[in-house]
Amino acid sequence: MSDLYGRHQAVLPDWLALYYADPIEITHGEGRYVWDADGKQYLDFFGGILTTMTAHALPEITKAVSEQAGRIIHSSTLYLNRPMVELAERIAQLSGIPDARVFFTTSGTEANDTALLLATSYRRSNQILAMRNSYHGRSFSTVGITGNKGWSPTSLSPLQTLYVHGGVRTRGPYADLSDDEFIAACVADLEDLLGHVRPPAALIAEPIQGVGGFTSPPDGLYAAFRRVLQERGILWIADEVQTGWGRTGEHFWGWQAHAENGPPDILTFAKGIGNGMSIGGVVARAEVMNCLDSNSISTFGGTQITMAAGLANLNYLLEHDLQGNARRVGGLLIERLRAVAAQLPGVREVRGRGLMIGIELVKPGTDTADPETAAAVLEAAREEGLLLGKGGGHNTSALRVAPPLSLTVAEAEEGAAILERALRSCVQ
Known part of the structure; x- marks a missing residue:
């Protein structure tokens, strides 16, 4: 990967954003999961920036x-x-x-x-x-x-x-x-x-x-x-x-x-x-x-x-009524994340609808954005096999959760458990 990263830096613009301190190459996917060039599996909670809407490698498509x-x-x-x-x-x-x-x-x-x-x-x-x-x-x-x-x-x-x-x-x-x-x-x-x-x-x-x-x-x-x-x-x-x-x-x-x-x-x-x-x-x-x-x-x-x-x-x-699935599974996921956030002063808000959920991080006791912690949570989740997004108008301090709309309840719980551990390890 370091060789590909070096080649990337040599020919592509500096302003082309990449996630992670050690960027990953995603080589293939199936359903709600993707794999990198080293063979590591990830649960995809960002779907190529909300683009893989139904599933990876969907046979019908x-x-x-x-x-x-x-x-x-x-x-x-x-x-x-x-x-x-x-x-x-x-x-x-x-x-x-x-x-x-x-x-x-x-x-x-x-x-x-x-x-x-x-x-x-x-x-x-x-x-x-x-x-x-x-x-x-x-x-x-x-x-x-x-x-x-x-x-x-x-x-x-x-x-x-x-x-x-x-x-x-x-x-x-x-x-x-x-x-x-x-x-x-x-x-x-x-x-x-x-x-x-x-x-x-x-x-x-x-x-x-x-x-x-x-x-x-x-x-x-x-x-x-x-x-x-x-x-x-x-x-x-x-x-x-x-x-x-x-x-x-x-x-x-x-x-x-x-x-x-x-x-x-x-x-x-x-x-x-x-x-x-x-x-x-x-x-x-x-x-x-x-x-x-x-x-x-x-x-x-x-x-x-x-x-x-x-x-x-x-x-x-x-x-397959994926809108209804987004409502049902997304509703369970957002309530699960809100329960976790209630115990962490550094989480200002968990917001969203369906499978479009934002988690805003701040320095505890303030409304000051905490982009460093957001980046740390992103890295910690990736280490455990979960891909997230980030954003926000206040220095990119919000995590973005937007998996494919076919996400199952079991996969939502798997991702929520990883995200909870990442939040607890990084957020005060």
């Missing part, structure tokens, strides 16, 4: 990809593409957006970039509302609307971004308010902001902030925001790259926790739908999607092999 590869892998969007049309039909129906149109990309970054192009073109405005502590991708435009300085390397942007309150319930000036008071204060802040600027194109928001450490507002905040936005013709973009496809358990889409005023104008997705294949996309009602007045294509978006994987993955997800 492997078969669909293999059969499609034997026919044709790629032709571009310049030709009719049956798997792309079939998957678009399914997603349009599931999105909840009326008269929906679907455009496929290769990543969540590209999906959000497309959503910004649509919104700014439709509204003839380059102003975007975004949430503090947010993350929307690594392209020039999406970095410019990311409200997390750890993942935003430049302030230069083609957009004027205005950041609003609400993405983090337990920090900031409104943290001590009740849920209803919190929502009212955030709405008042939004209304005040809009009174000082020209009408923005859109608000983009993750229903649960992913890289931000799995933080979220009270249910109904974005519905309350939507009332304000609709009065002014401002679009709502729901970034469902991490929350979509039933991961939160309670809902198929994260926006459905804020559904009082209907679906978003634009929805973006990626990650889980491909189960590791490069699929992203945008759903919007026809008048928004069709507002562009020039031609466009996507060379690799919607290519036949990725669409075949997406269709097989979506079928498996729905037929």
Whole structure:
């Protein structure tokens, strides 16, 4: 591994993040487990950043990809593409957006970039509302609307971004308010902001902030925001790259926790739908999607092999009720972790929904982030055979737990036991 690590450092950028002091090479996986180049087995509680949504080496997906590869892998969007049309039909129906149109990309970054192009073109405005502590991708435009300085390397942007309150319930000036008071204060802040600027194109928001450490507002905040936005013709973009496809358990889409005023104008997705294949996309009602007045294509978006994987993955997800499994197993897992956290002063909060759980670490007796301890827990868990993620807008002090949605109760208990030992060994 040291040889591969040295080769990595010699040819890849310094800013390309790697986990662990001694990085690992994952060579294969099955179900919820993966193995490294030394043959060590790990229970995967991060799924390639929430991307391996159903399972590693799922036979149904492997078969669909293999059969499609034997026919044709790629032709571009310049030709009719049956798997792309079939998957678009399914997603349009599931999105909840009326008269929906679907455009496929290769990543969540590209999906959000497309959503910004649509919104700014439709509204003839380059102003975007975004949430503090947010993350929307690594392209020039999406970095410019990311409200997390750890993942935003430049302030230069083609957009004027205005950041609003609400993405983090337990920090900031409104943290001590009740849920209803919190929502009212955030709405008042939004209304005040809009009174000082020209009408923005859109608000983009993750229903649960992913890289931000799995933080979220009270249910109904974005519905309350939507009332304000609709009065002014401002679009709502729901970034469902991490929350979509039933991961939160309670809902198929994260926006459905804020559904009082209907679906978003634009929805973006990626990650889980491909189960590791490069699929992203945008759903919007026809008048928004069709507002562009020039031609466009996507060379690799919607290519036949990725669409075949997406269709097989979506079928498996729905037929096996993985949303319900995320709700049931995730509910047990989060309560187990909360019981452990209650005994550790260095754990500030265990939060999340379904199989999207964040554990925020702080220096005991304070609200000061403790990224060093978070890194130590990550290492300790890995030593015992558990892979986790990390994130957070406060110096990466939150552990992220997001296993494949097919996680069993026994595997949840196995992972929770390892995580408990890692927390007890590292957290005061």
